[in-house]
Every structure is written in structure tokens, then in C-alpha cells.
Amino acid sequence: MFREVDASRLDEAPACHIEVDGHKVAVREGEPLAAALLKAAVIPMRHSVVSGEPRAPYCMMGVCFECLVEVDGVPNVQACMTSVREGMTVRRQHGARQIGGQA
Amino acid sequence: MREYDVAIVGAGPAGMSAASQAAALGLSVVLMDEQPRAGGQIYRNVGAASRGRLDWLGPDYAHGRGLVEQLASAPGVTHLTSATVWDVSSALEVSYLQGGSAAQCRAKHLIVATGAMERPSPLPGWTLPGVMNAGAAQIMMKVGGAVPEGRIVLVGGGPLLYLVAVQLLDAGAQVAALLETSPKHNRRPAMRHLMGALRAPGYLIKGMRLLARIRRAGVAHHFADAEVAIEGGDTAEAVVFNAGGKANRIAVDTVLLHHGVIPNVQLTRMLRLEHDWDARQLAWRPRCDAYGVSSHEAISVTGDGAGIGGARAAECSGAIAALGAACRLGVIDASALQAKAAPLLAEHQAQLRIRPFLDTLYQPPDWLLTPTDDTIVCRCEEVTAGQIRDMARLGCTGPNQTKFFSRSGMGPCQGRMCGVTVAQLIAQTRGVSVEDAGYYRIRPPLKPIPLAALASMDETPPAG
Amino acid sequence: MASGQDTEFLVIGGGVVGAAIAYGLLRRGRTVRLLDEGDDAFRAARGNFGLVWVQGKGAGNPGYARWSCAAARDWQGFADELEHRTGTDLQLQQAGGMHLCLNDDEMAARQLELDTVASRIGEPYPYEMLDPAQLARLLPSVGPEVVGGSFSPLDGHVSPLRLLKALHQAIDALGAQHEAGVRIDDLAHVGGRFVARAPNHVFEADRVVLAAGLGNALLAPMLGLEAPVTPVRGQVLVCERAAPFLPLPTLHVRQTGDGSVQIGDSKENVGMDDGTSIDQLSRIAARAVRCFPVLANVNVVRAWGALRVMTPDGLPIYEESPTCPGAFVVTCHSGITLASAHAGVLAAWLDGGERPAHIDTFTADRFHVQRS
Numbered sequence: 001m002f003r004e005v006d007a008s009r010l011d012e013a014p015a016c017h018i019e020v021d022g023h024k025v026a027v028r029e030g031e032p033l034a035a036a037l038l039k040a041a042v043i044p045m046r047h048s049v050v051s052g053e054p055r056a057p058y059c060m061m062g063v064c065f066e067c068l069v070e071v072d073g074v075p076n077v078q079a080c081m082t083s084v085r086e087g088m089t090v091r092r093q094h095g096a097r098q099i100g101g102q103a
Numbered sequence: 104m105r106e107y108d109v110a111i112v113g114a115g116p117a118g119m120s121a122a123s124q125a126a127a128l129g130l131s132v133v134l135m136d137e138q139p140r141a142g143g144q145i146y147r148n149v150g151a152a153s154r155g156r157l158d159w160l161g162p163d164y165a166h167g168r169g170l171v172e173q174l175a176s177a178p179g180v181t182h183l184t185s186a187t188v189w190d191v192s193s194a195l196e197v198s199y200l201q202g203g204s205a206a207q208c209r210a211k212h213l214i215v216a217t218g219a220m221e222r223p224s225p226l227p228g229w230t231l232p233g234v235m236n237a238g239a240a241q242i243m244m245k246v247g248g249a250v251p252e253g254r255i256v257l258v259g260g261g262p263l264l265y266l267v268a269v270q271l272l273d274a275g276a277q278v279a280a281l282l283e284t285s286p287k288h289n290r291r292p293a294m295r296h297l298m299g300a301l302r303a304p305g306y307l308i309k310g311m312r313l314l315a316r317i318r319r320a321g322v323a324h325h326f327a328d329a330e331v332a333i334e335g336g337d338t339a340e341a342v343v344f345n346a347g348g349k350a351n352r353i354a355v356d357t358v359l360l361h362h363g364v365i366p367n368v369q370l371t372r373m374l375r376l377e378h379d380w381d382a383r384q385l386a387w388r389p390r391c392d393a394y395g396v397s398s399h400e401a402i403s404v405t406g407d408g409a410g411i412g413g414a415r416a417a418e419c420s421g422a423i424a425a426l427g428a429a430c431r432l433g434v435i436d437a438s439a440l441q442a443k444a445a446p447l448l449a450e451h452q453a454q455l456r457i458r459p460f461l462d463t464l465y466q467p468p469d470w471l472l473t474p475t476d477d478t479i480v481c482r483c484e485e486v487t488a489g490q491i492r493d494m495a496r497l498g499c500t501g502p503n504q505t506k507f508f509s510r511s512g513m514g515p516c517q518g519r520m521c522g523v524t525v526a527q528l529i530a531q532t533r534g535v536s537v538e539d540a541g542y543y544r545i546r547p548p549l550k551p552i553p554l555a556a557l558a559s560m561d562e563t564p565p566a567g
Numbered sequence: 568m569a570s571g572q573d574t575e576f577l578v579i580g581g582g583v584v585g586a587a588i589a590y591g592l593l594r595r596g597r598t599v600r601l602l603d604e605g606d607d608a609f610r611a612a613r614g615n616f617g618l619v620w621v622q623g624k625g626a627g628n629p630g631y632a633r634w635s636c637a638a639a640r641d642w643q644g645f646a647d648e649l650e651h652r653t654g655t656d657l658q659l660q661q662a663g664g665m666h667l668c669l670n671d672d673e674m675a676a677r678q679l680e681l682d683t684v685a686s687r688i689g690e691p692y693p694y695e696m697l698d699p700a701q702l703a704r705l706l707p708s709v710g711p712e713v714v715g716g717s718f719s720p721l722d723g724h725v726s727p728l729r730l731l732k733a734l735h736q737a738i739d740a741l742g743a744q745h746e747a748g749v750r751i752d753d754l755a756h757v758g759g760r761f762v763a764r765a766p767n768h769v770f771e772a773d774r775v776v777l778a779a780g781l782g783n784a785l786l787a788p789m790l791g792l793e794a795p796v797t798p799v800r801g802q803v804l805v806c807e808r809a810a811p812f813l814p815l816p817t818l819h820v821r822q823t824g825d826g827s828v829q830i831g832d833s834k835e836n837v838g839m840d841d842g843t844s845i846d847q848l849s850r851i852a853a854r855a856v857r858c859f860p861v862l863a864n865v866n867v868v869r870a871w872g873a874l875r876v877m878t879p880d881g882l883p884i885y886e887e888s889p890t891c892p893g894a895f896v897v898t899c900h901s902g903i904t905l906a907s908a909h910a911g912v913l914a915a916w917l918d919g920g921e922r923p924a925h926i927d928t929f930t931a932d933r934f935h936v937q938r939s
Contacts, residue, residue: 001233001251001252001356001357002243002247002249002250002251003249003250003251003252004247004248004249005159005244005248005249005274005275005375006155006274006275027147028247029249030139031246032246035242035243035246035247035249036127036247038243038247038249039247043232043233043338044232044337045232046337048230048485049514050484050485050511051485052272053230053485054231054232054337054338055230055232056180056232056233056235056338057233057235057238057239057240058229058230058234058235058239058482059220059221059236059239059519060235060236060238060239060242060243061144061219061220061239061242061344062137062550063367063516063519063520064482064516064519064520065483065514065515065516066482068515076515076551079139083185095327
């Protein structure tokens with residue numbers, strides 16, 4: 001959904017890898033997870049708790065809570081407020097989160 | 104609990120400038136911000152941006168670098184990064200979450216510099232993936248070095264819409280159309296403020312240059328007559344609207360919405376400060392004096408969080424608020440305050456001269472402020488404008504009973520995305536002023552926090 | 568001066584208590600005007616925990632235990648009718664409720680309390696004390712620190728939000744005059760009728776019911792009544808929506824029909840301050856995590872302070888004015904549990920019927936006796 005622009009304009013943060021729904025995805029270390037997921041076209045980013053509608057980031061600044069994902073086993077983490085780290089495991093959520101145990 | 108002279112929430116232009124100024128006067132300062140780096144949204148990531156990115160995003164963005172460097176060299180500023188403030192008590196004990204753990208500090212004076220957020224744009228289809236704020240796309244440029252793939256349509260009004268269009272064009276993105284929604288009838292009243300605007304430093308010229316660049320690029324430029332809708336299934340597929348009496352449908356991959364910015368009043372509301380409805384900016388603003396002091400004498404509000412003035416105005420007002428706090432804390436006397444603040448106050452006024460023109464010209468259309476019945480207003484709980492109107496007819500006189508009955512504002516965004524719309528819908532339905540309708544009572548935590556983090560603060564000895 | 572058409576009844580207070588009474592009177596064919604405060608009212612229902620609860624109530628007053636049990640038994644029928652009238656699902660679940668204990672002292676105190684009620688109530692009073700293994704069968708996510716608990720099959724929970732909304736919908740549908748944003752500051756008994764005044768409003772009716780919560784303290788003496796009520800703050804945490812994990816409500820933690828987890832409570836005398844405090848919130852959170860360790864990473868979305876309406880002994884007042892017949896005061900702190908009774912037998916009494924036997928002792932003169 002998003003593509004990086006001409007590399008000469010960028011401050012080449014080193015690449016690292018995260019896992020999204022079981023797939024390995026190359027990202028830039030330290031960038032916001034929501035930005036990495038948009039560049040990797042992880043769309044929709046979740047399905048809503050109420051109707052199951054597809055959703056994706058709307059504000060990218062921590063106010064809309066549309067980018068909630070499960071990060072390293074913790075549900076409902078704001079992807080736009082989370083910096084990516086090597087080895088991070090991300091799962092998309094479909095409807096309400098679970099409490100205790102995996103769905 | 105660590106105590107500081109001044110606690111500042113938000114490290115955008117106002118917060119950075121307040122911190123640097125307060126520190127320069129010898130005050131101990133804690134600056135708290137949710138982001139890993141100083142800058143706020145307007146100067147997001149500017150301290151880490153390469154030369155190439157600064158050239159791309161332009162001199163107004165690059166300006167923030169000076170503020171970041173000044174902050175970094177200011178003595179006596181404790182900058183807590185990636186720190187989320189979630190409660191402030193009446194004794195100015197600030198609770199925050201950092202690295203997943205809850206912590207507290209205390210201040211003698213609090214400066215709220217939580218800035219602005221883009222006005223939510225509740226129009227049909229705005230919850231579809233592929234629809235985001237124009238400012239969100241700009242953040243993608245600042246932190247991700249990325250632009251949307253495929254066809255982009257920008258919808259809304261205001262200078263940021265033009266700036267984002269140009270930044271996208273400069274990166275080679277495919278801007279298919281610019282669709283302005285500001286009513287044509289705004290133009291005549293806006294002209295009354297033109298003289299003031301001409302006396303504001305540089306804004307009009309910049310705007311004309313942006314528009315010229317968009318025109319040169321051959322971007323289709325439309326002016327919507329009425330409600331704009333976004334159609335799609337799993338993602339946005341088309342923008343549908345009438346312009347000049349003709350029906351239009353533009354195929355899209357990404358829709359970027361922007362209807363100006365409004366103060367982010369979540370913290371000032373939680374603090375139960377007095378607020379007024381700004382009928383020109385169509386937003387709530389905390390009631391403050393010239394030095395930013397709110398209805399609570401130990402709390403100042405500065406920058407766009409106190410009313411929209413833009414980044415340069417915020418920079419001035421941050422320093423002014425720090426001077427005011429220093430005077431209240433007895434570090435400088437009233438005459439020193441006046442002497443030091445005078446040039447800043449003058450510059451602040453100069454920066455604000457553009458606002459009446461911009462606020463009037465780009466006032467959003469009624470169909471956005473009070474959307475049609477089927478449009479979702481509360482994105483979290485999927486409450487429509489029609490349901491809000493039903494609650495008003497059922498006897499809800501304000502947003503709180505409406506929230507109670509409809510669940511609007513009960514989701515994780517805590518009312519940030521629907522609050523301003525719900526108040527206007529109730530006012531419209533009941534035929535009262537927005538001020539009479541009121542606003543959500545914002546309760547802690549200011550952002551959702553894990554139960555275990557809250558539990559970790561329990562100091563009662565375990566029984567038995 | 569707006570006054571509108573006359574009604575037989577004026578009900579002052581649009582919270583759960585006033586709305587249930589108004590609904591009950593309208594159902595009986597009376598004409599009713601319901602007066603409600605504005606959006607910033609100190610509404611107890613907003614911070615209510617939503618329990619339909621009998622276990623432990625009335626240890627010192629068997630009449631109150633019987634009144635609560637009768638209300639709980641009537642709740643399903645009351646809910647069915649209200650849902651049928653409005654289409655609003657109240658999310659009533661009455662499959663029993665649990666009180667969890669974290670140590671043997673709590674367990675012993677609990678057993679004593681329930682035994683006391685059972686020995687005095689004079690009717691069957693079903694409850695069971697459960698050991699950890701029995702508990703775990705009913706609530707699989709309970710933590711290892713829980714040593715046991717008590718269970719009552721009469722208990723349950725409901726959405727207080729949906730209940731109040733449904734009552735307002737039903738009241739409107741039954742033709743009540745519903746005035747929102749009105750705060751009565753004067754009441755008078757003139758020529759056998761009642762006159763209520765608010766800024767820019769005058770209302771008249773044959774009978775008046777004071778159901779204004781903490782506001783009753785000021786209003787009742789205007790009509791020869793007493794309501795010595797004071798606020799007792801309770802704090803509640805509301806967490807994000809989640810898939811079902813808790814099949815039964817407990818006294819301190821419940822999962823609502825929408826999936827949100829609600830955690831309470833606290834009892835503080837802090838005057839009219841409906842704010843929150845970190846010491847209480849963290850204590851409530853810590854107990855919840857000890858009871859249910861799986862809640863540790865669940866996010867708190869908001870914290871509430873709400874003011875309970877408490878008499879000196881915690882029991883209700885239901886009284887007709889001796890000097891102004893036709894004026895009634897109703898006050899209690901269990902507006903949810905008692906809603907079915909308020910809409911039923913209590914409304915019948917207000918409408919000229921017989922005073923229910925269970926509430927014989929709930930007059931304000933009992934406080935004079937205690938003081939002397």
C-alpha cells in the first residue's frame with residue numbers, strides 16, 4: 001500500500017525482520033510498526049470488534065486506535081506507537097481479543 | 104516520587120520551546136512525550152532525518168531541527184521519551200507508562216503542550232482501509248520515507264492538504280485529484296480577513312506556491328457541492344461526489360482526508376479545566392490567559408492544544424508559558440516577565456494574523472460537521488450519526504448520557520474521534536448551542552493501560 | 568413559564584430509580600411527568616456495576632433480604648416485558664453469582680454473613696460455599712490465590728446502561744411527559760396539589776415522587792419528608808472488549824454482554840467528588856489480578872468514580888408524607904436489583920395500593936430512634 005521513495009532521500013536505517021501472521025517481513029529497525037506494516041501491504045490491519053469490518057491505520061499518531069495488533073503475544077497494541085525490533089512477532093486480530101490462552 | 108519545578112506534556116514545538124526556556128531560567132524540567140524522539144507530529148523524526156529527506160519535506164519541516172538541537176543542549180531537562188502520561192492528580196502528580204511500567208513524578212507547575220489532531224472527517228466510507236488522514240500520510244513520509252502506491256485523491260480543505268499534495272508529487276506519487284470540500288460561501292467572509300492575512304509573515308505566498316505546483320503537475324482540482332462519499336469493499340475503491348452540478352466518480356487506491364486540525368483536549372478535559380467552543384475554528388479550546396495559564400493557576404496550556412495557531416505560533420507560546428510559570432514560581436519577577444515576554448508576545452500575535460482568514464476560508468461544510476444519519480461517527484463502537492440523533496430525541500441533553508445510552512466514545516480511542524461530532528449533532532438535534540450540549544467527561548487513564556501496570560502501584564499491604 | 572399539561576404524577580429524578588417508578592406508574596395507566604437533570608448529573612447508574620444481587624444483603628434486616636430476593640425473582644419477567652416493549656436487549660444473565668475470597672478470614676466472615684441472613688429471612692435462601700476445585704469448575708480462569716467463595720443461584724447481572732435507556736424508551740412510548748435538563752429548587756403543597764418550580768418551569772401534579780438520589784436530601788423536607796442521604800463514592804474500572812472468559816459475575820469483576828470487563832469497587836466518604844484516585848484504582852486492579860491473573864495484560868479504558876446514595880444504615884427509605892399526603896420519597900442504593908420491585912409492587916403502592924409488607928420498616932423515623 002505504501003512504497004519507500006528514492007533511497008537517496010532516506011536515512012537508511014538497517015533492515016531487520018519481523019514475523020507477521022507467520023510470514024517473515026523485512027522492515028527498518030526502529031520504525032513504527034504501523035509504518036512497516038503499511039509498506040508490507042498488511043491490509044486490513046484488523047477486523048473490528050463490533051461488526052468485523054476491515055480496518056487500517058487512520059491517524060498514525062496514536063489517537064484513532066485503528067492499528068491495534070497483537071505484538072509478542074500481547075493483544076491490542078497500537079502499532080503506530082510501537083517501534084519494530086528484530087524478531088518481533090505480530091498477529092492481526094479478528095474481532096475481540098482473547099483473555100488468557102490463544103484463540 | 105521525583106519532583107520537578109515544571110512538568111511539560113508533549114515535545115512538539117510548544118513543549119520543546121517551553122522546556123528550553125524554563126531550563127534556561129534555571130528551573131528543573133521534566134518533558135514527557137509518547138514518541139521516541141522530540142519533535143511532535145509537525146517535526147516528527149526531524150532530528151534523525153537525512154539531508155535528502157529534509158530537502159524533500161521542505162524548510163518548514165527542517166526548521167524543527169533547531170528546536171530539537173536547542174532542547175538537546177538545554178541543561179536541566181529530563182526528557183522522558185516513549186512515555187505515555189495517563190493520569191494527573193489535582194496535586195500535579197503525573198502518572199505515566201514507560202517501557203510497560205507505571206511510574207510517577209510530581210511538579211510545581213504543569214505545562215500542557217499536547218498539540219493538535221486532525222479534525223475527524225466522518226463521511227460515508229471513512230472507516231475503509233485505504234482511507235487515512237492527510238497528516239497520517241505525511242507521518243509515513245517523515246518516519247517511513249514512504250508514499251502511497253497507486254492513485255491518490257486528497258479530500259478536504261486547508262493548507263496542509265496542499266502541502267501534502269506537493270510533498271507526494273515531489274516523491275513521484277500519483278496524485279489523481281484534489282477535491283476541496285470547503286463551501287464556496289466561505290470565500291466572501293474570508294476576504295474580510297485578507298488584510299490581516301497579508302500582514303502575517305509569508306503564509307499566503309507559500310500557499311500560492313503550493314497551489315501553483317499542484318496546478319503545474321496537472322492534478323485534477325474539484326470543488327464538491329455537497330457530501331462526498333467513499334465507496335469500496337475491503338478497501339477504498341472510489342470517491343463519489345457532485346461538483347459544479349455534475350456527478351463524479353474517481354477510482355482510487357488511497358484517499359487522504361483533511362479538514363484542518365483541532366486542539367487535542369483530552370488531557371485538558373481530564374483535568375476539568377474550563378473550555379470554550381471556538382465558533383470560528385469549530386473546536387473546543389481550554390480557556391487561557393495571555394501566558395497560557397488555564398482555569399487552574401498551576402496549569403498552563405500552550406501551543407495548538409490551546410487553540411490552533413500553527414507551529415511557529417506554538418514555538419512562541421511555549422516560551423511564553425515557561426516565562427509565566429517561572430514568574431509564578433518566583434524565579435523571575437513581574438517586570439522581568441514583561442520584559443522577556445514582550446517580543447515573544449508580539450511575534451506570537453504576528454503569527455496568528457493568518458488564522459481568521461484560514462479558519463474562515465477552510466471552515467468545513469455542515470455535512471461533515473453534522474453527517475447524514477447512516478454515517479459512522481464513533482469508529483470504535485460503530486455508532487452512526489442517526490443513532491446519536493435518536494439519543495438526543497430520547498432526552499439526552501449532552502454527550503455523556505448519549506455515551507451511556509449508545510456506547511459512542513466508549514471504545515479504545517476514548518472519544519477522541521467522535522467527541523467533537525457528537526457534541527455538534529446533539530446541539531443540532533436539540534436546537535441548542537454546542538456549548539450547551541457540552542463535551543464528554545474524560546476519565547483516566549488518558550490512554551488505555553494494562554491492568555497489571557495499574558495494579559503495580561498498589562501500596563496497601565496484602566491482607567492475610 | 569412553561570408548564571405543559573397537568574399530569575397525575577410528577578416523578579423527580581430520571582435515574583434508574585425514578586425511571587423504574589415512572590415506568591411502573593405508566594404501565595398502570597397513570598399520567599406521569601418525569602423530570603431529569605442535565606448531562607452532568609451525579610448519576611449513580613453511570614458508575615453502577617450492574618449486579619442483580621442478593622447474597623449478603625440484609626444481614627441486619629430480614630425485611631431487606633426478603634425485598635431484595637423478591638425483586639431478584641421478579642427480574643426476568645420485568646426484563647422480558649421491557650425488552651418486548653422497547654427492543655432493547657438488557658443483557659440480563661441470572662445464572663448465579665460468585666463472591667471470591669482471598670484468604671481464610673474472608674471465607675469465614677463470608678460464611679457467617681450468609682448464615683446470618685439465612686437464619687433470619689424466614690424463607691428459603693439458597694447459597695453455597697465453594698472450595699477452589701468447585702470454584703474452578705464454574706470459573707476456570709480463577710487464580711491460585713483464591714481460597715474459595717460463595718455462590719447464590721438468585722444472583723446475576725444486567726447492563727445498567729441498557730436498562731436506563733430501555734426505561735426511558737418505554738416511558739416515552741407510554742406517553743410520559745419527559746423533561747430533561749431540569750433541576751427543581753422549590754416544592755410546595757397547594758390546595759391538595761403539588762407545585763414544583765425550576766428556573767423557567769413550573770409543574771403541577773396530584774402526586775409527587777421524589778427519586779432524585781442525593782438531591783432528595785434537600786427536596787424531601789420541603790414536603791414534610793426526610794431523606795438523610797450522603798454520598799459514598801465507588802470507583803470502577805472498565806476494560807476493553809474481549810471474547811467471553813468469565814461465565815458468571817463476581818461481586819468485584821464481571822464481563823458485560825458487550826465483552827468489556829468491569830472491575831469495582833471501593834467505599835469512600837469524599838463528599839460530592841465523583842473523581843478517581845490512584846490509591847483506590849490500583850488497589851482494585853491488584854485484587855482483580857490476584858483473583859484472575861489472566862487479566863494482567865487487559866487494558867483499562869476508563870476509570871469511574873460514582874456516588875452511591877446512602878442512608879445512615881444503608882437501607883432504603885420508602886415513605887409517604889404525613890403532612891402532605893400524596894408526596895412520597897424513595898431512596899435506595901440498589902436501584903438495579905430493586906428495579907423490578909420499584910416498577911411493580913412499589914408503583915402499585917404509590918398509586919394508592921397496599922404498602923408492601925417487606926418495606927414496613929423503611930421509614931425515616933428509624934433514624935430518630937437510633938439517635939435518641
